[in-house]
Amino acid sequence: MQLHYLTAHQLHDMLVSKQISAEELTRAVFDRIEQVEEKIRAYVTLTQERALNYARLVDKARLAGEALPLMAGIPVAIKDNMCTKGVRTTCASKILYNYIPPYNATVIERLNEARTVMVGKTNLDEFAMGSSCENSAFFTTCNPWDTNRVPGGSSGGSAAAVAAGETILALGSDTGGSIRQPASFCGVVGMKPTYGAVSRYGLVAYASSLDQIGPFARDVTDCAMLLNVICGHDPLDSTSVPYDVPDYTAFLTGDVKGVKIGVPREYMGEGIDPAVKEVIKKAIDVYTGLGVVVEETTLPHTEYALPAYYLIAPAEASSNLARYDGVRYGYRAKDAGDLVDMFMQTRSEGFGAEVKRRIMLGTYALSAGYYDAYYNKALKVRTLIKTDFDRAFEQFDLLLGPTAPVTSFKRGEKVDDPLQMYMVDICTLAVNLAGIPAISIPAGIVDNLPVGLQLIGRPFGEGDILRAAHAFEQNTDYHCKLPE
Amino acid sequence: MISIKDVEHVALLARLTLTEDEKQIYSKQLSDILEHVHKLQDLNTDGIQPTAHVLPLKNVFREDRVGEHMPVDQVLANAPDRQDKFFKVPKIV
Numbered sequence: 001m002q003l004h005y006l007t008a009h010q011l012h013d014m015l016v017s018k019q020i021s022a023e024e025l026t027r028a029v030f031d032r033i034e035q036v037e038e039k040i041r042a043y044v045t046l047t048q049e050r051a052l053n054y055a056r057l058v059d060k061a062r063l064a065g066e067a068l069p070l071m072a073g074i075p076v077a078i079k080d081n082m083c084t085k086g087v088r089t090t091c092a093s094k095i096l097y098n099y100i101p102p103y104n105a106t107v108i109e110r111l112n113e114a115r116t117v118m119v120g121k122t123n124l125d126e127f128a129m130g131s132s133c134e135n136s137a138f139f140t141t142c143n144p145w146d147t148n149r150v151p152g153g154s155s156g157g158s159a160a161a162v163a164a165g166e167t168i169l170a171l172g173s174d175t176g177g178s179i180r181q182p183a184s185f186c187g188v189v190g191m192k193p194t195y196g197a198v199s200r201y202g203l204v205a206y207a208s209s210l211d212q213i214g215p216f217a218r219d220v221t222d223c224a225m226l227l228n229v230i231c232g233h234d235p236l237d238s239t240s241v242p243y244d245v246p247d248y249t250a251f252l253t254g255d256v257k258g259v260k261i262g263v264p265r266e267y268m269g270e271g272i273d274p275a276v277k278e279v280i281k282k283a284i285d286v287y288t289g290l291g292v293v294v295e296e297t298t299l300p301h302t303e304y305a306l307p308a309y310y311l312i313a314p315a316e317a318s319s320n321l322a323r324y325d326g327v328r329y330g331y332r333a334k335d336a337g338d339l340v341d342m343f344m345q346t347r348s349e350g351f352g353a354e355v356k357r358r359i360m361l362g363t364y365a366l367s368a369g370y371y372d373a374y375y376n377k378a379l380k381v382r383t384l385i386k387t388d389f390d391r392a393f394e395q396f397d398l399l400l401g402p403t404a405p406v407t408s409f410k411r412g413e414k415v416d417d418p419l420q421m422y423m424v425d426i427c428t429l430a431v432n433l434a435g436i437p438a439i440s441i442p443a444g445i446v447d448n449l450p451v452g453l454q455l456i457g458r459p460f461g462e463g464d465i466l467r468a469a470h471a472f473e474q475n476t477d478y479h480c481k482l483p484e
Numbered sequence: 485m486i487s488i489k490d491v492e493h494v495a496l497l498a499r500l501t502l503t504e505d506e507k508q509i510y511s512k513q514l515s516d517i518l519e520h521v522h523k524l525q526d527l528n529t530d531g532i533q534p535t536a537h538v539l540p541l542k543n544v545f546r547e548d549r550v551g552e553h554m555p556v557d558q559v560l561a562n563a564p565d566r567q568d569k570f571f572k573v574p575k576i577v
Binding site: 361 | 486490491494495497498499501502506510513514516517518520521522523524525527529532534535536537538539541544546554558559561562563564565571573574575576577
């Protein structure tokens with residue numbers, strides 16, 4: 001029996017019935033890491049000793065008859081842009097290569113309260129800027145389905161770790177598709193919650209009005225369980241929304257009869273690989289067979305999402321990344337003359353090419369004379385994009401389409417052309433601009449590579465998304481497919 | 485079109501030093517990206533309110549009370565250079 005490929009809810013049952021101990025489970029995951037990590041390279045930092053200590057404490061508590069949370073003893077991997085007290089947090093950047101946070105992100109506190117076991121910190125595109133993990137300053141993560149291909153990004157390490165059995169669950173962050181797109185490329189479940197549903201306290205900021213932390217899992221039930229742990233208001237994040245968090249597993253009834261799903265024609269048009277489109281059409285047939293009403297709809301401003309995103313996100317990034325100045329933490333250039341010289345050398349040596357590109361773009365868009373033409377214009381277009389979704393949700397409960405226009409591509413294929421790389425996110429960006437929730441679930445295999453189906457919901461409509469995703473999963477077996 | 489001079493100006497604003505090669509590359513790549521985003525100008529946005537963030541929240545206040553704070557040594561633990569209880573930086577002028 002391969003423990004490392006089971007789901008959290010299966011493992012929970014085995015832990016509770018004492019078939020296995022948390023320590024055994026943790027060891028099984030680290031054995032698997034030992035076996036495949038050389039090929040996959042999902043982790044920037046592994047925290048084996050810490051993990052075993054946590055697991056032993058869970059086992060001790062269980063033996064003592066203590067009441068334990070549902071997720072106690074379950075291994076979780078964390079994208080390396082979330083602060084972990086005492087554990088290096090690098091954002092896969094040279095500028096933070098030695099940063100050891102003195103505090104935990106709120107999601108880490110919640111995972112600790114839930115008694116989960118952190119496996120390590122996963123690789124990403126530097127500061128979450130990228131779609132392939134190739135922008136990591138340290139190394140590139142490989143797709144477990146084909147190690148010549150990218151795992152997607154920016155949360156590529158978390159997605160690859162779940163797909164390769166190097167963890168059971170993982171957290172990522174999604175600013176323009178950074179959870180959903182790698183989930184699609186690696187054949188796992190990945191969800192971006194509503195903006196404000198999960199605290200961003202301790203998440204290293206990229207574009208603060210778009211960033212959101214979310215789960216990676218092997219199936220929808222695990223995704224709902226992890227969502228239960230991380231969602232909820234946090235006074236430490238002023239953009240965190242006070243709301244009653246439901247038990248998301250309660251939505252997994254299998255009953256979707258009468259649900260209305262819209263398929264935006266813009267998500268099935270030009271630029272989408274025909275083989276991907278076929279997979280999505282088959283998924284629509286599955287839903288129709290379950291009594292779901294599926295109709296075509298439109299999000300007329302979809303083509304403007306990419307240009308709006310690539311003004312808004314870099315503008316916010318240029319401001320957020322001003323804090324890396326070599327004064328309080330991280331890398332500092334040696335032998336700089338005066339203070340400004342030190343700032344400039346530190347930043348030039350510390351940031352990679354894509355990060356500099358986005359800082360430059362954002363600085364330009366915010367600079368005198370261009371603010372109205374670029375940044376403010378993009379914010380107005382953002383309103384139009386959000387209104388598109390509002391209108392669609394007057395008619396439909398959910399929207400459906402591909403997560404990405406393509407399956408995983410080969411390493412090096414798009415690195416020299418930033419615009420080509422940005423295009424990989426055309427199906428996911430608008431969701432972040434509108435602040436609404438969406439999931440990617442495995443929906444098919446094309447040429448031995450997974451294809452993700454995206455379901456988009458109303459603000460705080462995570463439950464409806466999970467219900468529909470779960471119903472699909474109950475009637476297909478794509479989520480059970482494993483890379484060789 | 486972003487000229488080399490524009491690139492140099494923006495780099496200074498962003499506190500980045502670029503090599504001659506980088507200036508050439510960014511001049512071309514930023515021009516390409518801006519040409520693409522120029523598409524936004526096709527849309528009439530007269531009378532449309534900008535959306536800076538999507539939340540219905542406004543003015544999130546908390547009580548102004550002294551709370552616990554991090555010990556100085558912990559705050560300074562990541563400092564590239566320090567002296568006593570201070571971050572140390574190169575000369576300013």
